[in-house]
Amino acid sequence: MSLKDQKTLRIVLAETPVQTRFETLQKLLENGYTVTCTTESGSVATESPNVLLIQKDSAPGHIVEQAESARVEREAVKQGEWKPWFPVIDYDRCTNCMQCLSFCLFGVYGVDQDHKIEVQNNDSCKTNCPACSRVCPEAAIMFPKYKTGPINGDIVTTADLQREKMKIDISALLGGDVYAMLRTRSERAQSRFSKERDPDKALKERQRCLVKLAEAGDIPAEVLMALPSPEEIAQRAETAKAKAAAALQNNSK
Amino acid sequence: MSKPKIIYCHCAYAQVVPKEVKEAVLRKLCEANVPFEAVADLCESSARRDPSLKRQVESGQIKIAACYPRAVKWLFAAAQAPLAPDATEVLNMRSQTADEIVERLLQPDLKSNLPTSQESGPKANQSAPL
Ligand code: SF4
Ligand code: SF4
Numbered sequence A: 001m002s003l004k005d006q007k008t009l010r011i012v013l014a015e016t017p018v019q020t021r022f023e024t025l026q027k028l029l030e031n032g033y034t035v036t037c038t039t040e041s042g043s044v045a046t047e048s049p050n051v052l053l054i055q056k057d058s059a060p061g062h063i064v065e066q067a068e069s070a071r072v073e074r075e076a077v078k079q080g081e082w083k084p085w086f087p088v089i090d091y092d093r094c095t096n097c098m099q100c101l102s103f104c105l106f107g108v109y110g111v112d113q114d115h116k117i118e119v120q121n122n123d124s125c126k127t128n129c130p131a132c133s134r135v136c137p138e139a140a141i142m143f144p145k146y147k148t149g150p151i152n153g154d155i156v157t158t159a160d161l162q163r164e165k166m167k168i169d170i171s172a173l174l175g176g177d178v179y180a181m182l183r184t185r186s187e188r189a190q191s192r193f194s195k196e197r198d199p200d201k202a203l204k205e206r207q208r209c210l211v212k213l214a215e216a217g218d219i220p221a222e223v224l225m226a227l228p229s230p231e232e233i234a235q236r237a238e239t240a241k242a243k244a245a246a247a248l249q250n251n252s253k
Numbered sequence B: 001m002s003k004p005k006i007i008y009c010h011c012a013y014a015q016v017v018p019k020e021v022k023e024a025v026l027r028k029l030c031e032a033n034v035p036f037e038a039v040a041d042l043c044e045s046s047a048r049r050d051p052s053l054k055r056q057v058e059s060g061q062i063k064i065a066a067c068y069p070r071a072v073k074w075l076f077a078a079a080q081a082p083l084a085p086d087a088t089e090v091l092n093m094r095s096q097t098a099d100e101i102v103e104r105l106l107q108p109d110l111k112s113n114l115p116t117s118q119e120s121g122p123k124a125n126q127s128a129p130l
Helices: A018-030 A060-073 A099-103 A131-135 A158-173 A178-195 A199-217 A221-225 A230-252 B019-031 B042-047 B051-058 B069-078 B098-106
Strands: A010-014 A034-038 A051-055 A109-111 A117-119 B005-009 B036-039 B062-066 B088-092
Touching: A010 A018, A010 A060, A018 A034, A018 A060, A018 B019, A018 B036, A051 A060, A099 A109, A099 A131, A099 A230, A109 A230, B005 B019, B019 B098, B036 B051, B042 B051, B042 B069, B062 B069, B062 B098, B069 B088, B088 B098
Parallel strands: A010 A034, A010 A051, B005 B036, B005 B062, B062 B088
Antiparallel strands: A034 B036, A109 A117
16 A cells, blocks of 8 residues: 555544643654643634544553554554655756656656656655656655755755765766666675675775665665665566657657 | 745754754744744655645745755755745755854844745856866
């Protein structure tokens, strides 16, 4: 079931004593709930399948228990178990060039009925990998949980745009298929590992190699290790490119 | 006119929003005894297209304590709950202090600050050549 179709439960806290409000809120938020905190009982809508109303209860631990049992009973999803890492497009900047769509091998991007680029499968994105934001010529792709700007949503500067351009040039030099390059290099590191006599030395060498790759491309080592076989990469890249080409063709009609 | 609604984001990954800032903002909101909506993680709510976001946007003016206004603007848009540029003020827990944020949240006036297309920064075709 896609993320958008899963049921969630919202908690409405009415008249929670001020003394325990912070602790209650903190516990509920840490358990993934959205909480509406009201100060007057009269302003609260009645309960619905997606809303649990909790009134005048003072024990924070008890409130969380109540919320959890209502969530299970109503078959709502437990939030906070997936790290929400996915690209967010700034459409003020996006020119619909489809480079992100043809770059991503994991099917995160797609086009809507008007052939406009959109993020369709947020949960297929590889946690902590901001590679597609480097490919976007307009610096239009954000990952709000990224450490630095402009990928984190900070304002884009001219220097950022020049950096973005340089990344693209590098990828063009490599034949445009950064993933295939990374995969080959990571395999070379692996085969060196298997031939090594001294496992410690080999492990160190491999780690050094992966760290270098990760730093160069800003791609986490876990992502490199999880890449599919070269054949599958080639096949996925073809599919992504075909999707992008079809969208571009429709856009030019 | 009614006061702007308040949305607070608890950003589930404390390394991007300093823990002390988000906790101080939450504590002060609780102590101020004002109504507000708290989300565990606005990014996750956006990915799920949580109906709460749409409900808040449709309720009129809002002030949001989360992170960069440009990120917040497009997270709401991705959730199919676009923010009204003249009715939204975003406070940034990654770059502002808890005191500054709470002061703005509790003021009855609203200083809208969603970046426009021009304010998002120079575009690729406008930047100086390398
Ligand atoms: S690469 Fe950037 S500009 Fe091109 S479609 Fe993707 S987000 Fe838009
Ligand atoms: S919107 Fe910003 S503050 Fe909120 S969860 Fe996402 S990154 Fe964190």
